[in-house]
Amino acid sequence: xxxxxxxVLMHTLTVRTLDPVSEAALGIFDSGVGGLTVVRAVxxxxxxxxxxxxxxxxxxxxxxxxxxxxxxxxxxxxxxLLGKNxxxxxxxxxxxxxxxxxxxxxxxxxxxxxxIKPGVEAALANPDAERIGIIATRGTIQSHAYQHALxxxxxxxxxxxxxxxxxxPLIEEGWIAEDVTRDILARYLQPLMAKGIDxxxxxCTHYPLLIPLLRGMLPDDVRLVDSATTCAExxxxxxxxxxxxxxxxxxxxxxxxxxxxxxxxxxxxxxxLLHPPGRIRRAILD
Amino acid sequence: xxxxxxxVLMHTLTVRTLDPVSEAALGIFDSGVGGLTVVRAVxxxxxxxxxxxxxxxxxxxxxxxxxxxxxxxxxxxxxxLLGKNxxxxxxxxxxxxxxxxxxxxxxxxxxxxxxIKPGVEAALANPDAERIGIIATRGTIQSHAYQHALxxxxxxxxxxxxxxxxxxPLIEEGWIAEDVTRDILARYLQPLMAKGIDxxxxxCTHYPLLIPLLRGMLPDDVRLVDSATTCAExxxxxxxxxxxxxxxxxxxxxxxxxxxxxxxxxxxxxxxLLHPPGRIRRAILD
Numbered sequence: 001x002x003x004x005x006x007x008v009l010m011h012t013l014t015v016r017t018l019d020p021v022s023e024a025a026l027g028i029f030d031s032g033v034g035g036l037t038v039v040r041a042v043x044x045x046x047x048x049x050x051x052x053x054x055x056x057x058x059x060x061x062x063x064x065x066x067x068x069x070x071x072x073x074x075x076x077x078x079x080x081l082l083g084k085n086x087x088x089x090x091x092x093x094x095x096x097x098x099x100x101x102x103x104x105x106x107x108x109x110x111x112x113x114x115x116i117k118p119g120v121e122a123a124l125a126n127p128d129a130e131r132i133g134i135i136a137t138r139g140t141i142q143s144h145a146y147q148h149a150l151x152x153x154x155x156x157x158x159x160x161x162x163x164x165x166x167x168x169p170l171i172e173e174g175w176i177a178e179d180v181t182r183d184i185l186a187r188y189l190q191p192l193m194a195k196g197i198d199x200x201x202x203x204c205t206h207y208p209l210l211i212p213l214l215r216g217m218l219p220d221d222v223r224l225v226d227s228a229t230t231c232a233e234x235x236x237x238x239x240x241x242x243x244x245x246x247x248x249x250x251x252x253x254x255x256x257x258x259x260x261x262x263x264x265x266x267x268x269x270x271x272x273l274l275h276p277p278g279r280i281r282r283a284i285l286d
Numbered sequence: 287x288x289x290x291x292x293x294v295l296m297h298t299l300t301v302r303t304l305d306p307v308s309e310a311a312l313g314i315f316d317s318g319v320g321g322l323t324v325v326r327a328v329x330x331x332x333x334x335x336x337x338x339x340x341x342x343x344x345x346x347x348x349x350x351x352x353x354x355x356x357x358x359x360x361x362x363x364x365x366x367l368l369g370k371n372x373x374x375x376x377x378x379x380x381x382x383x384x385x386x387x388x389x390x391x392x393x394x395x396x397x398x399x400x401x402i403k404p405g406v407e408a409a410l411a412n413p414d415a416e417r418i419g420i421i422a423t424r425g426t427i428q429s430h431a432y433q434h435a436l437x438x439x440x441x442x443x444x445x446x447x448x449x450x451x452x453x454x455p456l457i458e459e460g461w462i463a464e465d466v467t468r469d470i471l472a473r474y475l476q477p478l479m480a481k482g483i484d485x486x487x488x489x490c491t492h493y494p495l496l497i498p499l500l501r502g503m504l505p506d507d508v509r510l511v512d513s514a515t516t517c518a519e520x521x522x523x524x525x526x527x528x529x530x531x532x533x534x535x536x537x538x539x540x541x542x543x544x545x546x547x548x549x550x551x552x553x554x555x556x557x558x559l560l561h562p563p564g565r566i567r568r569a570i571l572d
Contacts, residue, residue: 058355059345064458069344069546138550169455172350180469187466260355264424 022244025050027081028090031062033265034205035092036272038115039254041232049252052084054283058259061168063137067099070139074100076285078108086110087244090235094203095137098145111238118234119201119227120149126223129199131158133192136203138163146203160195164188171206172268176213185210185217202226209271257283308530311336313367314376317348319551320491321378322558324401325540327518335538338370340569344545347454349423353385356425360386362571364394372396373530376521380422380489384429397524404520405487405513406435412509415485417444419478422489424449432489446481450474457492458554462499471496471503488512495557543569
């Protein structure tokens with residue numbers, strides 16, 4: 001037993017010598033491939049970093065499921081990434097971020113950031129923002145996590161959330177330029193337009209693909225905010241504060257793991273990343 | 287060890303005396319609550335039977351996932367039902383039935399029936415059926431299980447399958463009487479109408495809820511076929527052949543287990559069953 005535990009220690013020391021923490025990968029996860037919009041923003045802003053992405057495609061979507069189930073899934077996703085020795089974790093899933101409690105992250109041995117704080121900060125970057133609309137999955141809207149975070153940061157905001165459960169399947173069907181998608185979006189936006197929103201927060205990592213369509217449907221003075229870019233900026237600040245930025249200039253890498261593999265997911269991954277995803281691996285979480 | 291195994295034997299004998307196999311429950315499972323349309327048909331036709339239903343709502347939908355993943359999920363669903371000592375199992379999920387292989391069922395210690403054979407029989411009950419349209423999830427269409435089963439039974443059929451992945455989310459959103467649902471359905475039906483189908487097979491247990499809308503959209507001479515009723519008839523034949531019908535006239539019961547519980551699923555369950563689902567229990571499969 002004694003020698004076994006020594007050899008584990010030696011192994012750990014060897015790994016650390018070859019691979020200091022700052023050179024370890026970032027772990028990013030989502031219920032599916034939507035989180036690749038965050039990966040794209042992270043790779044644009046932090047090109048030296050290695051990224052390990054996990055998409056829980058076998059159990060997607062998370063947006064319609066209960067907080068308890070989502071927390072169980074997220075814990076398993078994090079365990080998988082910790083097994084890849086990541087130095088920090090990004091929860092690139094609004095529903096998982098929305099249902100996580102402070103206690104939930106506390107036991108994680110590496111720093112964790114979600115997408116809600118960056119999204120809220122992006123929405124409030126405009127000091128004149130007063131009437132904020134949010135579109136998201138049912139789970140994210142019902143959690144009131146965005147509404148609460150916005151209200152905590154600025155008093156007197158008018159906040160209106162709309163659950164838009166059909167947008168993810170429409171995007172995954174590839175019907176982004178179709179009339180039915182425009183009709184369904186118009187229906188989801190109607191109560192927000194009636195409230196005279198000045199800001200629309202896209203609180204789901206799939207929705208950036210709808211930005212061109214939304215831009216044509218919304219009045220010019222409504223600001224569109226998505227959290228992918230601000231999330232990447234938040235991550236950079238966190239890495240800098242902890243001395244965790246990868247100093248090597250060799251160029252980062254991307255490794256994608258999905259719990260269910262299919263041609264559709266590979267095609268979707270390409271659309272979310274805007275370039276070929278490379279070889280996708282199958283992840284087993286159990 | 288000897289006494290332990292004796293006591294197991296005695297326990298088994300005791301259980302058998304109180305609860306002969308024919309009085310055991312039927313196990314029915316689906317990826318979610320769509321399979322409750324089959325439960326409704328089974329309870330109408332076999333009112334003395336006890337039914338244990340499992341909906342794998344934590345991992346739904348199955349329709350977009352790979353054959354390998356679906357088979358793993360189905361094996362876990364069956365294990366759960368066997369743990370409830372069911373006398374037979376109905377796979378009330380088209381995708382799971384479509385991806386199952388004969389080998390897959392062979393090791394199951396109780397009889398298993400799926401929804402494809404009954405659906406195919408219902409479609410071919412009309413001897414004049416020649417041009418058969420199928421709408422289903424992407425997984426069911428891509429499996430070619432319906433196309434293959436139809437072609438095996440009648441030569442010279444023209445068979446046209448259309449993957450209609452948005453129908454399940456539209457039904458779950460409750461938008462059954464909406465214009466957008468009609469528009470999307472029209473789009474899915476268009477290639478089938480162009481082929482001049484005489485029969486439309488609804489190859490997903492969610493779709494019976496669309497029958498009133500479909501009836502208004504299809505020409506009068508197109509026959510609409512769903513597998514719920516024929517599946518219940520198939521089950522009755524199988525129980526009769528095996529002497530497995532419950533002889534008690536006490537009235538059957540229904541016990542619903544879901545792997546994820548939420549208010550939405552309870553509301554959906556009510557709509558699929560057409561009456562209150564009673565207390566729904568949370569199932570843990572791991």
